[in-house]
Amino acid sequence: MRHMKYWICVAAVFLLFKNLSAQTTHEDKKATIAHFFNQSLTNAPIPAHLHDLTKQIGHRISGSPQAEAAVHWIKMQLEALRPDSVYLQAVNIPVWKRGPKEKAFIQTAGHSLQQMQVLALGGSVATKGTLRAEVVEVKSWAELSALPADKVKGKFVFYNRAMDPTKIDPFEAYLEAVDQRSIGAIEAAKKGAVGALVRSLTLAKDYYPHTGAMQYANGISKIPAAALGTRSADLLSQKLKDNPTLRFSLEMHCSTLPAIVSNNVIAEITGAEFPDEFITIGAHIDSWDVGEGASDDATGIVQTIEALRLFKTLASKPKRSIRFIFYMNEESGAHGGSKYASAARENEEKHLASIESDAGGFQPVGFRIDGDPQPVDQITAYSSLLSQYGMGRILPKHRGVDIVAMKDLSKVLLSLDCESHRLFDIHHSELDTLDKLNYREVTLGAVAMTVMAFLISEYGL
Numbered sequence: 001m002r003h004m005k006y007w008i009c010v011a012a013v014f015l016l017f018k019n020l021s022a023q024t025t026h027e028d029k030k031a032t033i034a035h036f037f038n039q040s041l042t043n044a045p046i047p048a049h050l051h052d053l054t055k056q057i058g059h060r061i062s063g064s065p066q067a068e069a070a071v072h073w074i075k076m077q078l079e080a081l082r083p084d085s086v087y088l089q090a091v092n093i094p095v096w097k098r099g100p101k102e103k104a105f106i107q108t109a110g111h112s113l114q115q116m117q118v119l120a121l122g123g124s125v126a127t128k129g130t131l132r133a134e135v136v137e138v139k140s141w142a143e144l145s146a147l148p149a150d151k152v153k154g155k156f157v158f159y160n161r162a163m164d165p166t167k168i169d170p171f172e173a174y175l176e177a178v179d180q181r182s183i184g185a186i187e188a189a190k191k192g193a194v195g196a197l198v199r200s201l202t203l204a205k206d207y208y209p210h211t212g213a214m215q216y217a218n219g220i221s222k223i224p225a226a227a228l229g230t231r232s233a234d235l236l237s238q239k240l241k242d243n244p245t246l247r248f249s250l251e252m253h254c255s256t257l258p259a260i261v262s263n264n265v266i267a268e269i270t271g272a273e274f275p276d277e278f279i280t281i282g283a284h285i286d287s288w289d290v291g292e293g294a295s296d297d298a299t300g301i302v303q304t305i306e307a308l309r310l311f312k313t314l315a316s317k318p319k320r321s322i323r324f325i326f327y328m329n330e331e332s333g334a335h336g337g338s339k340y341a342s343a344a345r346e347n348e349e350k351h352l353a354s355i356e357s358d359a360g361g362f363q364p365v366g367f368r369i370d371g372d373p374q375p376v377d378q379i380t381a382y383s384s385l386l387s388q389y390g391m392g393r394i395l396p397k398h399r400g401v402d403i404v405a406m407k408d409l410s411k412v413l414l415s416l417d418c419e420s421h422r423l424f425d426i427h428h429s430e431l432d433t434l435d436k437l438n439y440r441e442v443t444l445g446a447v448a449m450t451v452m453a454f455l456i457s458e459y460g461l
Contacts, residue, residue: 029385029454029455029458030385032314032454033385033386033451033454035313035314036310036447036450036451036454037389037447039310039313040306040310040443040444040446040447040450041440041443041444041447044306044309044443044446045306045309046302046303046306046439046442046443046446047439049077049301049302049305050294050298050299050302050434050437050439050442051434052073053070053073053292053293053294053298053301053302054292054293054294054298054433054434055292055434057069057070057073058292058293059287059288059289059290059291059292059293060285060286060287060293061096061286061287061288061289061331062093062094062095062096062262062286062328062329062331062332063093063094063095063096063097063257063260063262064289067262067285067286067328068262070285070301071088071262071263071265071285071326071328074265074285074301074305074326075088075265077305078265078267078305078308078324081267081305081308081309081312082312083267083268083269083308083312083324084268084269084270085266085267085268085270086265086266086267086268087265087266088263088264088265088266089263089264089265089266089336089339089340089343090261090262090263090339091261091262091263091264091328091329091335091336091339092259092260092261092335093259093260093261093262093328093329093332093333093335093336094123094256094259094329094332094333094335095256095257095258095259095260096122096123096254096255096256096257096332097254097255097257098119098120098253098254098289099126099252099253099254099255100253102118102119102120102226102250102251102252102253103130103249103250103251104116104117104118104226104228104248104249104250104251105248105249106235106236106239106246106247106248106249107246107247107249108239108243108246113249114235114239116228116229116232116235116236116248117207117208117209117228117229117231117232118197118209118226118227118228118229118232118250119209119210119211119226119227119290119429120211120224120225120226120227120252120254121181121185121198121211121212121213121214121225121226121227122211122212122213122214122288122331122332123213123214123215123216123256123332124185124214124224124225124226124252124254125222125223125224125254125256126224126252126253126254126255127195127224127250127251127252127253129251130249130250130251131194131195131224131249131250131251132247132248132249132250133154133155133156133194133195133247133248134154134155134156134244134245134246134247134248135155135156135157135158135197135236135240135246135247135248136151136152136155136156136157136158136193137158137160137236137237137240138157138158138159138160138161139159139160139161140161141187144157144187144188144191147191149191149192152188152191152192152193153191153192153193154192154193154194155193155194156188156193156194156195156196156197156248156250157184157187157188157191157193157195157196157197158197158228158233158236158237158240158248159180159181159184159196159197159198159199160199160233160236160237161177161180161199162177162199162203162230163176163177163201163202163203163424164176164177165203169420170203170420170421170423170424171359171399171420171423171424173203173424174201174424174427177201178201178212180198180199181198181201181212181213181214181227182212182213182214182215183214183215184196184198184214184225185214185215185216185222185223185224185225186215186216186217186220188223189220189221189222189223190220193223194223194224195223195224195225195226195250196214196223196224196225196226197225197226197227197228197236197248197250198225198226198227198228199227199228199230199233200227200228200229200230200233200429201227201424201427201428202230202424202425202427202429203424203425204230204424204425205230205231205234206229206230206231207229207230207231207232208229208429208430208431209226209227209228209229209232209429210227210424210427210428210429211227211288211290211428211429212227212288212331212428213331213332213333224250224252226250226252236248262328262329263328264285264325264326264327264328264336264339264340265285265325265326266323266324266325266326266340267308267323267324268321268322268323268324269308269311269312269317269318269321269322270317270321271317271318271319271320271321271322271457272316272317272318272319273319273320274319274320274321274460275320275321276321276349276350277320277321277350277351277352277460278320278321278322278323278344278349278350278351278352279320279321279322279323279351279352279353279354279355279453279456279457280322280323280324280325280351280353280354280355280403280406280410281304281307281322281323281324281325281355281356281357281449281450281453282300282304282323282324282325282326282327282354282355282356282357282402282403283297283299283300283301283303283304283326283327283356283357283358284297284300284301284326284327284328284329284330284331284336284337284358284401284402285297285301285326285327285328285330285336286328286329286330286331286332287331287432288331288428288432290428290429290430290432291426291429291430291431291432291433292432292433292434293432294361294432294433294434294436294437295360295361295362295423295426295427295432295436295437296358296360296427296428296432297330297357297358297361298361298434299357299360299361299437299442299445300356300357300358300361300416301326302442302446303357303361303416303442303445303446303449304324304325304326304357304446304449305324306443306446306447306450307324307446307449307450307453308322308324310446310447310450311450311453311454318453318454318457318458319457319458319460320352320456320457320460322453322457325340325402327340327402330358330401330402334401334402334404334405336402337401337402337403337404337405337406338405340402340405340406341405341406341409342405344406344409345409349409351406351409351410351411352375352410352411352412352456352460352461353375353379353410353411353412353413353414353452353453353456353461354400354403354406354410354412354413354414355367355400355403355414355415355416355449355452355453356398356400356401356402356403356413356414356415356416357415357416357445357449358399358400358401358402358415358416359399359415359416359417359418359420359423360418360420360422360423360427361418361437361441361442361445362418362419362420362422362423362437362438362441363390363418363419363438363441363444364390364391364416364417364418364419364441364444364445364448365390365391365393365417365418365419366383366386366391366392366393366394366395366417366448367379367393367394367395367398367414367415367416367417367448367452368394368395368396368397368398368399368400368414368415368417369394369395369396369398369412369413369414370396370397370398370407370412370413371410371411371412371413372411372412375411375412375461376412378459378461379394379412379414379452379455379456379461380394382394382452382455385451385455386448386451386452389444389447389448390444391444391448393417395417398413398414398415399415399417400413400414400415403415411461412461414452416445416448416449418441418445422436
C-alpha cells in the first residue's frame with residue numbers, strides 16, 4: 001500500500017509539472033505572437049516596399065521587363081535579410097502583349113457612334129483590323145445553349161451575367177461568375193460567333209473594364225474576347241432592346257509571343273529540429289498590365305518579405321524549415337506554382353502547409369483551409385490565438401491559385417482571408433493602384449501569415 005501511495009504521488013507530481021510546462025509553452029507562444037505584432041506594426045518597411053513595387057517598377061505582366069525587374073528587386077530584399085538561402089527557380093512562361101489601346105463602338109439609330117469602354121481579356125487573339133458584327137446577349141449558359149446556331153453565327157456573344165449582389169462575400173459572387181470570362185470565347189465559338197464580350201466581374205457601376213485570363217480549346221476557333229465596363233455593358237444591353245440588329249465594332253491588337261524562361265524567387269530558413277519538414281509562405285510576382293498591380297499582388301509580395309523579416313527577429317530558428325516563395329505567372333496559367341510543386345515532388349519533400357496571400361491585402365479576417373480532417377481541426381484550434389487580433393475566422397475552401405498544385409503533397413493548403421468588399425471594385429483594372437491600400441491592413445496580413453507558419457512549425461501537423 002505504501003508503494004502504491006508513493007507512485008500515486010510521483011504520477012501526480014509528473015502531471016502537475018507536465019501541465020505547468022504546457023501552460024508555460026502556451027504562454028510563450030502568446031508572447032511570441034505579441035512580439036510579431038509589435039515588431040511589424042512599429043517597424044515594418046511595407047510602405048516603402050509597396051512604393052517601390054507600384055511606383056518604381058509598376059505593373060508586372062508575365063514576360064515584361066517590369067516582371068523581370070520585380071524578380072531582381074525581390075531577390076535583393078531577401079538577401080538583405082540574410083536567410084539561410086536565396087535562389088531562383090527557372091520557369092517557362094507564356095508571353096502575351098496587349099498592344100495599342102483597344103477601341104470599341106456601337107452604331108446607334110441615325111448611324112451615330114457610341115464609344116464602349118473595353119479591355120482585351122488576357123490571352124485573347126487580335127481582331128485583325130476592326131471587327132463589326134451584330135450582338136446576341138445571354139445571361140446564362142442555358143440561354144446560350146438554347147439559341148440555334150444560325151442565331152449566333154457571325155455575331156458577338158455578349159455575356160451579361162452580373163456578379164450576384166446578394167452574396168455577402170463578393171469573392172463568392174466572383175467565383176460564381178468567372179466562368180463566362182474564362183470559357184466564354186470557347187462556348188461562343190462552338191456556335192459560330194466571331195467574338196465574345198463579357199461584363200466585367202465587379203459589383204461597381206462605372207466605366208472601368210476589368211481584364212483577366214481566358215482560355216481557348218483545341219479544335220475550336222480562337223475568337224477575340226474583351227471585357228466591358230459595367231456601365232458600358234448596361235448601355236449595350238439597353239441599346240439591344242431598342243435595336244436588336246445594332247452592330248458592335250471592336251479593334252484589338254494583342255498578340256501571343258514565344259514562351260520565355262523567367263523565375264520563381266525562393267528564400268529559406270532551415271528548421272532547427274525538423275529541417276526536412278517544410279512550411280511555405282508565398283505570393284505571386286506578376287500582375288496584369290493595367291493599374292499598378294497593388295492589391296494583386298504587390299500586397300502579397302511585401303507581406304511574404306515581412307514574414308521573413310519577422311522570423312529573423314526571433315532569438316532562435318523555427319523548429320521546421322520555412323520557405324518564402326514568390327511565384328511567377330499566376331495570372332495566366334500558374335506556371336510558377338506548378339514548377340515549385342513539380343520540384344518538391346521530384347525531391348520527395350515533406351510539406352506540412354502551403355500558405356498564400358492573394359486576396360487583395362485588405363483587412364485580414366483569418367484563413368481559408370483545405371486538407372485532411374485531423375490537421376484542419378488542429379489548425380482551426382489556433383483561431384483562439386488569433387481571435388484577439390480580429391483574425392480568428394477559419395473557413396473551408398482555400399483561394400490560393402499557386403498552391404493548388406500542392407494539393408496531394410502538402411497536408412494543408414491555406415490562403416489568407418481578407419475583407420473583400422473593396423477588392424472587386426479595382427481587381428484586374430486600372431484602378432488597382434497604391435492609393436487604394438491601407439498600410440496597416442497590409443501589415444496585419446503579414447503578421448497573420450507569420451503567426452500561422454510559426455504555430456505549425458512549433459506544433460507540427
